Amino acid sequence: MKVLVIGTGAREHALCRSLSQDPAVSELHCAPGNAGIARVAAVHPVDQLDGAAVTALARELGADLVVVGPEAPLVAGVAEPLRAAGIPVFGPGREAARLEGSKAFAKDVMAAAGVPTARSYVCTTPEEAAAALDAFGAPYVVKDDGLAAGKGVVVTEDRAAALEHAAACDRVVIEEYLDGPEVSLFAITDGTTVLPLVPAQDFKRALDGDRGPNTGGMGAYSPLPWAPEGLVQEVLDTVLQPTVDALRHRGTPFSGLLYAGLALTSRGTRVIEFNARFGDPETQVVLARLRTPLAGVLLAAANGTLGELEPLRWSEEAAVTVVMASEGYPASPRTGDAIEGLAAAEAGGDAFVLHAGTRSGPAGEVLTAGGRVLSVTAVGADLAEARAKAYAGVAEISFKGAQHRTDIAAEAAR
Ligand code: AMP
Numbered sequence: 001m002k003v004l005v006i007g008t009g010a011r012e013h014a015l016c017r018s019l020s021q022d023p024a025v026s027e028l029h030c031a032p033g034n035a036g037i038a039r040v041a042a043v044h045p046v047d048q049l050d051g052a053a054v055t056a057l058a059r060e061l062g063a064d065l066v067v068v069g070p071e072a073p074l075v076a077g078v079a080e081p082l083r084a085a086g087i088p089v090f091g092p093g094r095e096a097a098r099l100e101g102s103k104a105f106a107k108d109v110m111a112a113a114g115v116p117t118a119r120s121y122v123c124t125t126p127e128e129a130a131a132a133l134d135a136f137g138a139p140y141v142v143k144d145d146g147l148a149a150g151k152g153v154v155v156t157e158d159r160a161a162a163l164e165h166a167a168a169c170d171r172v173v174i175e176e177y178l179d180g181p182e183v184s185l186f187a188i189t190d191g192t193t194v195l196p197l198v199p200a201q202d203f204k205r206a207l208d209g210d211r212g213p214n215t216g217g218m219g220a221y222s223p224l225p226w227a228p229e230g231l232v233q234e235v236l237d238t239v240l241q242p243t244v245d246a247l248r249h250r251g252t253p254f255s256g257l258l259y260a261g262l263a264l265t266s267r268g269t270r271v272i273e274f275n276a277r278f279g280d281p282e283t284q285v286v287l288a289r290l291r292t293p294l295a296g297v298l299l300a301a302a303n304g305t306l307g308e309l310e311p312l313r314w315s316e317e318a319a320v321t322v323v324m325a326s327e328g329y330p331a332s333p334r335t336g337d338a339i340e341g342l343a344a345a346e347a348g349g350d351a352f353v354l355h356a357g358t359r360s361g362p363a364g365e366v367l368t369a370g371g372r373v374l375s376v377t378a379v380g381a382d383l384a385e386a387r388a389k390a391y392a393g394v395a396e397i398s399f400k401g402a403q404h405r406t407d408i409a410a411e412a413a414r
Helices: 010-020 051-061 071-075 079-084 094-101 103-113 126-136 159-168 231-249 282-289 294-303 342-347 383-396
Strands: 002-007 027-032 065-068 120-123 140-144 153-156 172-175 182-189 194-196 205-207 211-214 219-222 256-265 268-275 318-325 351-355 358-360 366-368 372-380
Touching: 002 010, 002 051, 010 027, 010 282, 010 294, 010 351, 010 372, 027 051, 051 079, 065 294, 071 094, 079 094, 094 103, 094 231, 094 268, 103 120, 103 172, 103 231, 103 268, 120 126, 126 140, 126 159, 126 172, 140 159, 153 159, 153 211, 159 172, 182 231, 182 282, 182 294, 194 231, 219 282, 219 383, 231 256, 231 268, 282 318, 282 372, 318 383, 342 351, 342 383, 351 383, 372 383
Parallel strands: 002 027, 002 065
Antiparallel strands: 120 172, 140 153, 140 172, 182 194, 182 256, 205 211, 219 318, 256 268, 318 372, 351 372, 358 366
């Protein structure tokens, strides 16, 4: 099978790594990729938002499957011309991707499907926003309606800051605050059958102790030893399957990866948000535990034959990933610095380094090229071991201004 992966981040590197280990994959390509992906796949400098260019590349390569990693190309409708050309695509079309592209649309689908989520108002004026904030009280949750790479959400006790964020966005969703720990649960679906993966937890805030601004994600781990028994089945029955059914009944079937961000609140499980693609950095730890070869699963989702698949097989081991980010991330990341120690981090075979914002320099060196730079990942007998191995990898790597959290999976590993 010839597979083309679209995207440039550590999520795509994780996908490429798993696909490169699948004996069914004869050729692996990625567009546009990054310096790390180039080690496991042939990379092609194609604009990932340009559906015609991606389709032309897939045709030229004779791709049997295209896997679209990030949300932006999905929301831009890159899947449509591929499907029109008869090429199997893992990832939803533009309409179904609105589940992620518009928080208001997601709320609508959830209401229609009876999926438990925070109560909310969609607001377009400062007066509406103020009324909604006062209706719920502090802590205030204000979400940009559109895509914001995980950075469009402000959770604050400060009413003025909440109003300021609302004013900076065209349309916002203001909702009730959900207490309780967060869980990310991914499911692969062909629009009818829903196959949940193993739960993971990510760390959205920039600094230790969940302080600092929201980011795309600073680390993740799986499994969750503290999660209630039966959580996956409950979420499948009350969230994932009803959502997939509702989208099919609307005439916009969702195939690809449905990501439920959940809060386990004192009043039960609630959806915080949906994403229409693999989450980054949770993918790094979920795929590290997947034993079933990945390509066949993604192809079955693309072809509508997931129901015929054997149950997925998982490693009992634990996985931890730690994100190394540039100085200034998330507000204004600096780029262009040389990264040292990549080989040393992987030398013992205990950790592997997935690249996010990296590019190759003129002399073959690896340079920082984005906010999140690397995702240092390790598997171990338990979370404590996986964590120790991942942080040992991090300790080998340096670049100017590098920052990472030191408490990824620390509490769960205790
Ligand atoms: P989102 O982009 O919707 O996942 O939001 C980013 C982060 O903001 C989430 O991972 C939560 O930590 C936080 N958040 C979002 N919505 C709520 C809510 N209703 N209550 C509490 N925290 C929230």
